[in-house]
Amino acid sequence: MAAEEHSGGIAEHLQYWTYSFQQDIPVDERNPFMQIHVDTMLVTGFVACLILGFAFWFKSRIQAGVPTGVQNAVEALVGFVNDTVRDNFPVHNPIIAPLALTVFVFIFLCNFFDILPAYFLGHVAHALGAPAFRPVPTNDLNLPVAMALTVFAMVIYYELKLKPVHFMKDLLLQPFANLLLMSKNPVVKLLGVLLIPLNLVLKLIEEIAKPLSLSFRLFGNMFAGEVIFLLIASLLLVDNFADMASVGGAISEIMGLLVGLGWSFFHMFIGLLQAFIFMILTVVYLSIAHQPAEH
């Protein structure tokens, strides 16, 4: 029964603060796409304002001479991103490094909200009258998918811009048809033509797998992290002061705090790692799109 209560509590805390644009339609008949996660939008808007506010403040303090204070840290970060892009990218493209920097900083700061206690913002939101509040926007599939689709759109754009013929051939003739079409035997050639739709399907799956894996990796890691936080809190932290006063309750509370703190630090590392992985994969996918076509 306790487990059911806990699972109910966890499920409750995994709810988003949603707003439907079809308020006049009954809830059951509403289009699930026509709603917005207010908490995700608020947190990402806050993070974006934080980053842009910092950029605005920082811009007037940039000096070409010897860097000091904050500029040292920002230069170290930008230098790290520049080096990563330079190591992986065959040509110079002025948008890639800023994209990588934005991806890394944005995801890292969004993940950073995971350091807040699992139920804290939910309780605050309840107190303020909001139905729910999820503090970590990367737990919301919409954010990783939006970023992954942006990257995917850029990959397709550069593939079509830089090597359209090669891309279309790759899409239609790989992996089977190319060899078959090169054959002098007309039957084999016909088989190659017949395999073009299969190639197209396989290639589309391959291409779509890129943004899917990119977004679900980040979402899965962060979501799992939050669920574990909620599990630790649900299983080890006591609900009331009477339980806390008992020996078992006190031991459970201390253990809960220690395990929660340990997981918190580990999850911060996971957040940093996921930000880096998303950034490096973004660079790699775009780098592949910029690779010269093999003849």
Next chain:
Amino acid sequence: MSIDLTLVGQFIVFVTMLLLLKKMLYVPLNDAMEARSKKIEEGLAAADAGLEAKAEAEAAVEAQLAEAKAKAQEIIAAAEKRAAEVKEESMVKARNEAEAIIDAGKEEIFAEANRARQSLREEVADIAILAAEKIVDAELDAKKHAKLIESVVEKGFNAA
């Protein structure tokens, strides 16, 4: 866990942030970093050029010193040679002057001897005339018998 209009909102947030962050942070900071790198590269190049110029200057100084030393040696050798020549010239000149003085002395002595001889000859002639006057008791006319007297004196000298 559903895809909804949040996706569009996140897309707008992300793209806006990308464009603004590029314009407000990445480009100015990168420009500053590149300007600094360029300045450092220029500074290092200038330092290298300075070291090169210093080495060249030191080599030039060495060469000039060697040239000056060689020139000084040449000048000393030329001076020594000139000194030897001057010395030789002086010695030759002195020798010539000495010889000239000796020759002049000899000539003077010779002239003086001639003059003395002439004077003596005249005195001897006078004495001879006087003596002859006394011997022959006849007065001889000096102008009239000059030739005779000179021949007598000449003979006397030659005999002397």
